[in-house]
Amino acid sequence: MGSPLDAYIESNQARFLEELRSFLSIPSVSTLPQHRPDIDRASDFVAQRLKEAGMKRVERIITQGHPLVYGEWLNAPGKPTVLCYGHYDVQPPDPLEEWLSPPFTPTVRDHNIYARGAADDKGQMYIHIKAAETLLKVRGSLPVNLKFLIEGEEEVGGAAVDRYVKESPEKLRCDVALISDTEMFAPGLPTLCVGLRGLIYTELQATGAAQDLHSGIYGGAAPNPLTGLARILSQLLPPSHRIQVPGFYDDVLAPSPEEKASWAELPFDEKKFMEEEVGSSALIGEQGYGVLERLWARPTLEVHGIVGGFMGEGAKTVIPARASAKVSMRLVPRQDPARILSAFQKEVARLTPPGLRIQVRLLSSAEPVLMEPSHPSIQAAAKALTEIFRKPTVYIRGGGSIPIVSRIGESLKVPVVLMGFGLPDDRLHSPNEKFHLPNFYDGIRSVTRFWEILGGAE
Amino acid sequence: MGSPLDAYIESNQARFLEELRSFLSIPSVSTLPQHRPDIDRASDFVAQRLKEAGMKRVERIITQGHPLVYGEWLNAPGKPTVLCYGHYDVQPPDPLEEWLSPPFTPTVRDHNIYARGAADDKGQMYIHIKAAETLLKVRGSLPVNLKFLIEGEEEVGGAAVDRYVKESPEKLRCDVALISDTEMFAPGLPTLCVGLRGLIYTELQATGAAQDLHSGIYGGAAPNPLTGLARILSQLLPPSHRIQVPGFYDDVLAPSPEEKASWAELPFDEKKFMEEEVGSSALIGEQGYGVLERLWARPTLEVHGIVGGFMGEGAKTVIPARASAKVSMRLVPRQDPARILSAFQKEVARLTPPGLRIQVRLLSSAEPVLMEPSHPSIQAAAKALTEIFRKPTVYIRGGGSIPIVSRIGESLKVPVVLMGFGLPDDRLHSPNEKFHLPNFYDGIRSVTRFWEILGGAE
Numbered sequence: 069m070g071s072p073l074d075a076y077i078e079s080n081q082a083r084f085l086e087e088l089r090s091f092l093s094i095p096s097v098s099t100l101p102q103h104r105p106d107i108d109r110a111s112d113f114v115a116q117r118l119k120e121a122g123m124k125r126v127e128r129i130i131t132q133g134h135p136l137v138y139g140e141w142l143n144a145p146g147k148p149t150v151l152c153y154g155h156y157d158v159q160p161p162d163p164l165e166e167w168l169s170p171p172f173t174p175t176v177r178d179h180n181i182y183a184r185g186a187a188d189d190k191g192q193m194y195i196h197i198k199a200a201e202t203l204l205k206v207r208g209s210l211p212v213n214l215k216f217l218i219e220g221e222e223e224v225g226g227a228a229v230d231r232y233v234k235e236s237p238e239k240l241r242c243d244v245a246l247i248s249d250t251e252m253f254a255p256g257l258p259t260l261c262v263g264l265r266g267l268i269y270t271e272l273q274a275t276g277a278a279q280d281l282h283s284g285i286y287g288g289a290a291p292n293p294l295t296g297l298a299r300i301l302s303q304l305l306p307p308s309h310r311i312q313v314p315g316f317y318d319d320v321l322a323p324s325p326e327e328k329a330s331w332a333e334l335p336f337d338e339k340k341f342m343e344e345e346v347g348s349s350a351l352i353g354e355q356g357y358g359v360l361e362r363l364w365a366r367p368t369l370e371v372h373g374i375v376g377g378f379m380g381e382g383a384k385t386v387i388p389a390r391a392s393a394k395v396s397m398r399l400v401p402r403q404d405p406a407r408i409l410s411a412f413q414k415e416v417a418r419l420t421p422p423g424l425r426i427q428v429r430l431l432s433s434a435e436p437v438l439m440e441p442s443h444p445s446i447q448a449a450a451k452a453l454t455e456i457f458r459k460p461t462v463y464i465r466g467g468g469s470i471p472i473v474s475r476i477g478e479s480l481k482v483p484v485v486l487m488g489f490g491l492p493d494d495r496l497h498s499p500n501e502k503f504h505l506p507n508f509y510d511g512i513r514s515v516t517r518f519w520e521i522l523g524g525a526e
Numbered sequence: 527m528g529s530p531l532d533a534y535i536e537s538n539q540a541r542f543l544e545e546l547r548s549f550l551s552i553p554s555v556s557t558l559p560q561h562r563p564d565i566d567r568a569s570d571f572v573a574q575r576l577k578e579a580g581m582k583r584v585e586r587i588i589t590q591g592h593p594l595v596y597g598e599w600l601n602a603p604g605k606p607t608v609l610c611y612g613h614y615d616v617q618p619p620d621p622l623e624e625w626l627s628p629p630f631t632p633t634v635r636d637h638n639i640y641a642r643g644a645a646d647d648k649g650q651m652y653i654h655i656k657a658a659e660t661l662l663k664v665r666g667s668l669p670v671n672l673k674f675l676i677e678g679e680e681e682v683g684g685a686a687v688d689r690y691v692k693e694s695p696e697k698l699r700c701d702v703a704l705i706s707d708t709e710m711f712a713p714g715l716p717t718l719c720v721g722l723r724g725l726i727y728t729e730l731q732a733t734g735a736a737q738d739l740h741s742g743i744y745g746g747a748a749p750n751p752l753t754g755l756a757r758i759l760s761q762l763l764p765p766s767h768r769i770q771v772p773g774f775y776d777d778v779l780a781p782s783p784e785e786k787a788s789w790a791e792l793p794f795d796e797k798k799f800m801e802e803e804v805g806s807s808a809l810i811g812e813q814g815y816g817v818l819e820r821l822w823a824r825p826t827l828e829v830h831g832i833v834g835g836f837m838g839e840g841a842k843t844v845i846p847a848r849a850s851a852k853v854s855m856r857l858v859p860r861q862d863p864a865r866i867l868s869a870f871q872k873e874v875a876r877l878t879p880p881g882l883r884i885q886v887r888l889l890s891s892a893e894p895v896l897m898e899p900s901h902p903s904i905q906a907a908a909k910a911l912t913e914i915f916r917k918p919t920v921y922i923r924g925g926g927s928i929p930i931v932s933r934i935g936e937s938l939k940v941p942v943v944l945m946g947f948g949l950p951d952d953r954l955h956s957p958n959e960k961f962h963l964p965n966f967y968d969g970i971r972s973v974t975r976f977w978e979i980l981g982g983a984e
Contacts, residue, residue: 267742277804284725284925284927285924286803287856287925288817289799289804291810294830295763298756299756299763302756302760307879346747347736348881351747351749352747359747371752371756371835372836372843372844372845372846373837376832377832383830383889385727388830394835396741398741398742431841467744
């Protein structure tokens with residue numbers, strides 16, 4: 069393209085890649101205590117690079133868990149402030165034997181860099197740091213104010229960052245947050261994610277007899293918590309896949325006709341999705357809704373595991389005294405997790421068959437999130453992406469939950485731009501995770517452009 | 527009583543008890559390989575005692591598993607032949623810390639002998655050996671012909687004895703079989719068990735997607751084997767507890783009005799059963815049938831365990847690719863396990879929701895058993911028990927399955943007298959198993975009397 073920014077990115081491409089390689093070489097697996105020194109090294113690495121990029125007041129914030137890294141540049145008075153969030157921790161790499169190159173020996177093959185954390189999230193968050201560096205080195209200043217907040221516990225629940233955001237609204241005050249930890253809908257297709265489902269995850273603990281009983285001697289009289297749970301679950305989720313909890317759908321906000329129309333334009337092949345991604349003989353779900361709408365904008369109920377009784381090889385004729393089921397519901401915008409939980413608990417109690425007691429315990433919960441695509445920050449992001457990728461930016465939603473997004477929305481009251489540069493086949497959390505290098509460099513271009521537009525550039 | 531037989535039993539009571547103590551001291555746990563030497567010692571012990579009691583052709587039959595012990599006395603031409611079955615192996619004793627005295631240090635407290643195997647089945651089967659000894663020592667001959675067949679694998683499936691009975695109908699030819707491995711309905715109440723439920727035990731293996739999927743990303747489109755299994759199980763067993771498999775009840779033989787009337791006379795306290803034995807807030811089962819009828823003469827369906835997905839602590843949002851359920855059905859007389867299995871498989875296939883494949887695998891099966899109480903052998907047993915215990919003998923059934931009973935019926939074509947001297951609180955398979963010593967001595971008296979009556983005595 070030939071702007072000074074482009075020239076800088078191009079001439080530093082090899083160094084950027086080497087830095088990313090070093091970053092990816094640190095096995096900062098947050099869930100394994102033996103990697104704690106690597107967590108420290110990774111957080112140090114981030115702090116050093118922020119400093120070199122020109123951030124001020126860079127600090128490693130000590131928490132009850134892993135350190136947070138903070139840095140800021142606030143010399144653009146009157147301009148918006150952007151909070152850049154990312155995480156330096158990664159998932160465990162197992163199963164190791166399935167990696168074609170070792171997970172912490174980053175290896176470039178066919179324009180992709182293969183390593184644990186390449187896309188999730190080290191490669192993507194490093195885009196923000198290099199974008200800041202590029203602007204400061206070329207221009208001597210930034211078009212917006214920046215605050216970086218990088219955590220090391222995203223893969224284990226993110227408790228420290230959640231608490232920090234909640235308790236530091238002044239320090240983190242901003243006009244918009246930027247997160248690059250999602251995907252493009254298809255290769256080359258610039259994508260903004262503007263909605264996420266929420267979640268309540270529960271455990272149903274059922275108790276019947278005082279102790280395990282022999283089904284020969286007691287079968288026909290003793291209550292069975294497993295058959296009881298099966299009955300309740302199938303009543304909650306009948307073949308229509310319409311969740312049978314009174315009031316469950318009352319607050320569901322349907323996507324606008326425009327949003328639905330835009331989804332219909334996305335390059336989505338249902339047959340390929342079924343055969344190649346899911347690998348099943350049929351797709352299921354509520355009638356009258358397309359697949360993307362079911363995944364992004366309809367609530368669901370899933371059973372994740374049922375524990376109790378005999379789970380070994382062979383046959384044991386036990387009527388278990390206790391059994392439990394892990395059951396979650398994905399929620400969509402306007403559904404309130406607390407209200408849904410209470411309605412769910414009431415309905416489980418109502419459906420509990422004679423002879424059983426069932427307790428519903430909440431294990432985790434997340435608010436659904438919906439951004440307004442017409443918001444100026446989202447529009448700025450879309451414009452930047454469209455320029456760099458030379459295609460109209462598409463707006464999608466995600467079916468999962470990213471708790472930091474609702475935390476930022478709730479505590480800082482700002483919109484979150486989910487500008488992802490991952491690809492659908494990046495294999496996050498799986499062997500041979502990769503990041504597409506052209507997206508790394510175009511990501512840096514897109515983010516610099518986003519900040520320029522936010523700062524008032526045409 | 528004062529007969530020479532009674533006198534012999536009385537004067538040898540202390541020795542009988544010492545012998546039983548020695549037998550119970552051998553930790554012949556069949557399921558643990560390290561106890562193989564104890565298995566050999568226990569089978570030797572049985573063979574020696576059979577020889578001392580006067581049995582001929584005593585042998586330890588080597589099998590692919592644990593040895594069988596055989597002995598016979600066939601010097602009563604023209605008289606019936608009785609096959610006495612029992613087992614010398616025992617369950618593991620864990621949890622050890624709950625025993626008041628060590629499981630293999632037999633200890634007498636309050637007219638009970640406490641040890642693993644005291645009632646199940648060493649104490650009960652030793653009754654037969656001491657009954658034979660008593661008659662031979664006092665009279666010099668037996669009123670019937672006897673064949674003993676004692677196995678060492680009852681607690682692990684009884685494969686060797688099953689095969690041996692199947693392949694040796696000539697050697698084991700007899701007119702009636704005698705097994706003492708059941709209970710009296712209540713203390714002091716002479717009891718014959720004349721029916722047993724059968725069983726088919728299956729595993730339903732369900733497959734959905736090609737691999738485990740994230741419920742955020744795929745929930746609403748990917749089939750979930752756990753919700754699928756829950757739905758199938760609840761359709762098979764609705765709240766009525768009437769099993770929804772076409773033709774399932776076609777061959778069920780209802781108990782006769784006389785049998786039902788006799789059950790109504792049994793000392794059974796439903797409230798106490800619910801509160802103290804089951805320990806639940808309600809009993810369940812088919813409407814219109816009493817508890818004993820449901821336990822003994824109605825088929826049931828139970829889920830014993832469901833495996834698949836996430837079964838650890840906490841929350842994991844997985845839609846498992848695979849899940850399986852262990853499901854058994856207890857069968858009652860005239861239901862054919864093979865026919866029921868086939869109908870069950872067809873119905874599971876019919877109920878399988880879109881997107882799932884389900885395989886039904888048979889893990890084990892047993893025929894239901896029903897004896898005719900008016901059969902002369904049963905009548906002889908009842909008469910003997912009534913004389914010794916001075917109460918009318920009651921006829922009950924058992925809800926469980928004893929595979930050797932149907933094997934004897936099928937291969938030897940003779941009735942089986944289930945003359946049990948255990949008590950409902952003997953704690954079989956649990957810590958502090960015991961055997962009530964008065965039942966040991968009255969058992970010896972009852973069995974000698976049974977054989978005398980079978981042999982033609984009034």
